Amino acid sequence: MLATQLTQLDDDAPAGLAEALAVVDGVDDSLTRGLARPGEPDAAAWAALAAAVDGTPLAERTAEAVRAATTGALTEDHLAVLAGARAALLGAVHDALLDRLDTALHRSRAPWPAAPSAAPGATPALAGARAWLHELTLAGWRGADHELLSGAAGPVEATLAEPAQRRLAVLLDGLAAELRAGLPVTAATPVPTRRWADLWTRAVLLAAGAATEAAPAETVSGRLLPLGVDVHEHDTAFQAQLHALLEPAAGGPGRLVRVTVVAAKVATIVGPAGWRLLEAYPILLKALAERRAVTVTDLPAHGGDLHWVEERAVLGDPADPFATARVLLADATAPATPPLQRHPAALAEPVLVEGRVVRGDDGDPVVALDGRTIPLAVDRLPAAGPLTPALVNAATACLGLLRWDDDRWLLQPLAVRATVKRQTVEAHNGDWACGVTDPKVAKAEARAGDAVAVLRERAGRLLRR
C-alpha cells in the first residue's frame, strides 16, 4: 500500500456518510432507552430511519414498523423490519467505503451473484431467540436486568444444538455476556451504543432466518498461499480465520479467500490454549504455524469462504506471506460480501504496508508512509499469538487488514517484520497454532496449568452420569 493510496482513502470520504451515521446514532440511542414506553426522541429517531430508506423496497414495511414501534404495538415481525432497515443503511455505508478502498488500491472484486437464498425453516430455537430479543428491545440496554439476561440461556442452548444456527448462538452468547458484565447499568455508565445496536441488529436478522444467505456453492482446487491469520474470540468461542491467496489449478487470476475454523470454549480457556480446541484440523494448524502453502482439491467454497476439509488438503513448501503479498496481492480478485453481512465492521481487506511505526498525534502507534499515517489497531493483538505492542512499535513492515471503525481507517496487524536489537525478526498471528514457540510465554502457560485438560476431565466425570 502506498502513500498516495492512503491519501485517496482518507481524503475522499463518501458523500452522505455523516448523515447516515447520524440516523444510526439516533436509532441506537432509542435502543439504549428501550421501546417499552417510546417518547418524542424515539419517534423522531425511528422516523428518520424510515425516511432514510424511503424510495427503497423497504420503505413501506419500515414506515409501518416504525408506526408500531412508536405506538407500543411492536411485534417480532416489526422488529425484523426495523433491524433490516438499520442494516441496510450501514450496508450502504459499507458499500461506499469498500468502493473507495477498491478504487484506491485498484482492487478488482467479484460481483455478488444474485442467488436466491433458501427459505429459512421455522424452528423452535429461532422462535425462542426472537421472543428474547423482543423482550430485550422493550427493556433497552438501560432496562435490562439479571432476570432478563439470564433468559438468554435457553435460546443460546437451543441454537447451539443446531449447527445451522451456530452464528446466532455465538452472537447471542457474546451479547448477553457483555450486557451482564455491564450490570448494573446506571445513568452514568457509558454504554457502547453503536456496538450493542450492531449486535442486536444482526441477532434479530439471524433469528429471522438470515443465516441461510450464502453465495452459491462451488468447489475449488489449487495452491493456497497464506497471508495472515485473524483471531476472534469471546468467552465461549475461538475463531481463526486465515486470509490466503488461491492460485486456481485451472489457471487465471489469483483469488483472495478465507479459511475459517471455529471452536466452542469457556471463559477460563484463554490465550494460546484456544488453538488446542482446533486439534481436529492438524494440516491447517501446521500450515498456519509453519507458513506453508497448501494444495487443495475440490474444496467446497461459498464466494470467498472456503470450507476446510482436512482430507482434501496436502501440505506444501514454506511460502513467505510477505512475499505473497508483495508479488501477488495487487492482481488478486477479492470476493463480494453477502448483502446481509455488509457492515463497516465486516471490512477486513488484506494489505501490505511497508513503513515505520511512529507515535501519532494522540500518542497511539501509526504507520508512517511518506508523510501520511494510518493508525494501528493495537487492541486487536491476540494473546494466542506472538504479536505484542512492543514488537509492533518496532515494525518496519506490516501485513494486515484494513478496517474501518470510529469514523476512520485502521490497520490491524496480522504479521510484522521488525528490527529488534539490530536483527530483523518476523512474527505472525498463527505462529503458535501448534504450540507456543516463545520460551517465556510457554513457561507461563505451563505454570497456569492445562485448563482444557482439567475441564475435559470434569466433563467426563460429571456430564455423563
Place this chain on the structure above:
Amino acid sequence: MTEPTDAARRRRSVLRVAPPARARKLAKVPFVELADGRLQGVVSSGSDVERVYVSSVAAGSHAVNCSTNNNRPCGGLRGSLLCKHLHALADEAVLQYGVEQVARYLRIDAGDGVDSGVALLARTDARHEPGPAAVVFSRFLRHLAYLEVAPSTAPVPELHWFPATAAVR
C-alpha cells in the same frame, strides 16, 4: 494504549467491553461466574473426586450458601463463619475477573488495599441463606457442555465484532 473516550465508546462498533478472563488454575475451582445476580461457582472436594461443592454469594444482600451438588449443606459453613469453599470461590473470582469487577457486581465497598476474595468477603455481613445450588450446578454442566460442541469450518462473521485481544502481559 489509551482508553477509549466516552464518545469513542459510543461510536465504535468494535471494542472490548468486558476484559477477557485472566488465566488461573482450574483444578480446585473449575467454575466461577458472575451471573443471575450472584457470584457463584463450583469447588472440587479435597477428599472425594466425585464430589463437588456449589457455593454462592448474592449481590447486594451478600447472602452466602454452600452445599454439595446433591444439596447436602456444607459442614464448614456455620452462622457467620464461612467455609473454605466460599473463600476459594471468592479468591478465584478475583483472579478471573479482577477485584474491581467482583466488588462492583456484588456491591461491596472494597476500599483500598483489598486484593483478595477472602478480604472482600470480610467486608460484608455475610450470612447463610439457602441458595439455588441445583441451578448453579446445572449451569456448570452447561458450561462443561461447551467443550462437547464440535468445532466447525463454517465461518461466524459476527465474530468480527469480537477480536481476540491480549490481556496485559
